[in-house]
Amino acid sequence: MQIHFIAIGGSAMHNLALALAHKGDMVTGSDDVIFEPSKSRLKAKGLLPESFGWYPEKIHEDLDAVILGMHAKEDNPELLKAQELGIKIYSYPEFLYEHSKDKTRVVIGGSHGKTTITSMILHVLNYHDREVDFMVGAQLEGFERMVHLTDHNDFMVLEGDEYLSSPIDRRPKFHLYKPNIALLSGIAWDHINVFPTFENYVEQFQIFVDSIVKGGSITYNEEDPEVKKVVEASENAIRKLPYTTPEYSIEDGTTFLETPEGPMPIEVFGKHNLSNLAGAKWICQNMGVDEDDFYEAIATFSGASKRLEKIAEGKTSVAYKDFAHSPSKVAATTKAVKEQYANRKLIACLELHTYSSFNPEFLKEYKGALDAADEAVIFYLPESVAIKKLKEVTPEQISEAFERNDLKIYTNATDFKDFVFGQDYGNSVLLLMSSGNYGGLDLNELKGKFSS
Incomplete structure (x- = not known):
């Protein structure tokens, strides 16, 4: 495919561009400014625009798709040209759904913890050499990119962000993924420039739970009262699987997780991270990883980038x-x-x-x-x-x-x-x-x- 990125320099956008180029697609892009590390990473793969700015001549009928980033404006000249030519325009989440519509989609949502939980899941799967497609919001140790796409993997693991999809699509990203397996970690009011009231913000998570495909499942943190209320009130025909913070202890600055085999030292710490770990464990088990294998792998997880x-x-x-x-x-x-x-x-x-x-x-x-x-x-x-x-x-x-x-x-x-x-x-x-x-x-x- 020939794909052009409008606003290629964003953290998520440039990782998607790198993933598509790695998959073998022909990728071009534009942006008015690109900061590090995006700039160096795009340059290393030959994807850095020759000059910054918007160039309508980059939009032509041979393009299979245009992917539009949030950084662009509604009157972006490249966007207007794509609309004029009738080229298919995707937001970032729309494209990820299109790629994964025939896969089993695993979506991790919540106001907090979603990056860490997604990272834990990917760490465990990678530890056991289980290949999946994925999109996560942080750079992970052992992974070249934050996005990985293939034509053959059965699963797609997605961090489900509640922020808006694109300048011309005001829906939260995680409304577009239609998960088969979902997780909801917590609800705490955020993004007030988009969701001016707490009630309006909570409504986005209600829509997310209702978007899970029939017969799918929601693993949810029942210690969070808003999460519990939203999930249990949903009439969607899905399995509802609650989780709670596991038992743990701290000795001389080391956290020990209680497991069926006894206390196990882990590298992450804090009640919120132990709660994240419990959610990740249930998702991994839903994906076919048994409990013992999960514990073996999670003992070596040191955290997502920028998180503690x-x-x-x-x-x-x-x-x-x-x-x-x-x-x-x-x-x-x-x-x-x-x-x-x-x-x-x-x-x-x-x-x-x-x-x-x-x-x-x-x-x-x-x-x-x-x-x-x-x-x-x-x-x-x-x-x-x-x-x-x-x-x-x-x-x-x-x-x-x-x-x-x-x-x-x-x-x-x-x-x-x-x-x-x-x-x-x-x-x-x-x-x-x-x-x-x-x-x-x-x-x-x-x-x-x-x-x-």
Whole structure:
């Protein structure tokens, strides 16, 4: 097939482009800006556009399809040309469904945990040399790409994102996959620029559960009250398979999972990750992996990229960074790290970076999110608020929202860096949480603080 990507540089889009090129399709693409690592990865495979910008002449009748990324606008000149010529235009999720419509589709949904659960499933399958097609939202150890497509594999494992499909398709991505086997990990309000009320957000998960093919199954976290309510209220003719957090213990900084063969040390930690593990286990069993094989493989799983990633360690100190930014993720990650290192001081730093986190109403959702930390720090740049064309957010609003009187708040990148580098980390844990870059903080330089 000849396929053209409009906005090829996105994290998901460039991985799909690489996967199709690897499969043997002829791939071209355009974008107005492409950042690393997408730029280098596309260049290495000969897929980087010769120049940035939109070129309608790249759209011609010999194309079998155009794949449209969220970064493009509705009036994109290449999109308009494709519409004029009547070329088939797919959103990212539409194309993945089209590819997998004759396969067994396994879709992992939820406000939090979906990347980790999908990663766990793929790790276990890869460990046992079981080939599947897949799409996951993080780079995984042992995998060249975040997307892998074939004509012959029976299963397609998909991370089911609830964000919008494309500029001309406002449906959440996971509404398009029509899973045979599905999982729902948790529901906590997010993406308020698209789903302005909690009720509207929850409705998307109701639609997801109802989209599961008849006779299929939903594995769901029954410890999450919203998930339980949504799944149990669905009248879809599917099997409903609840899961709960398994028993575990912590000894000298190592988490042990209780198994039928006794306690087993694992590399991930935190109640939320043990819950994720339980969900992954049931999905793997639905895919034909027996329990013993699952445990053998999961013992070697060290986590998905950007999820509780250890960045430095000394004799009595350790530093982690995590992609957590929504209230539920921040709370779960902070509690997990404190539980794992109960006898060390926890310094938790959260960068407010997203559209939602600068909304005064949504900000209240962060109440108690950093309570597990011994020292809690917020960093944000007022210019980020201005760029998003939002009303000014004051330190007083933030302090009031978190309901923590000793909250330290930094609004300048240099001041935040001085704080981070000025700490004595003896018998301490530093936890950095953001979907941004902490104002350009040099994490390699930070390692020097933990080398002794």
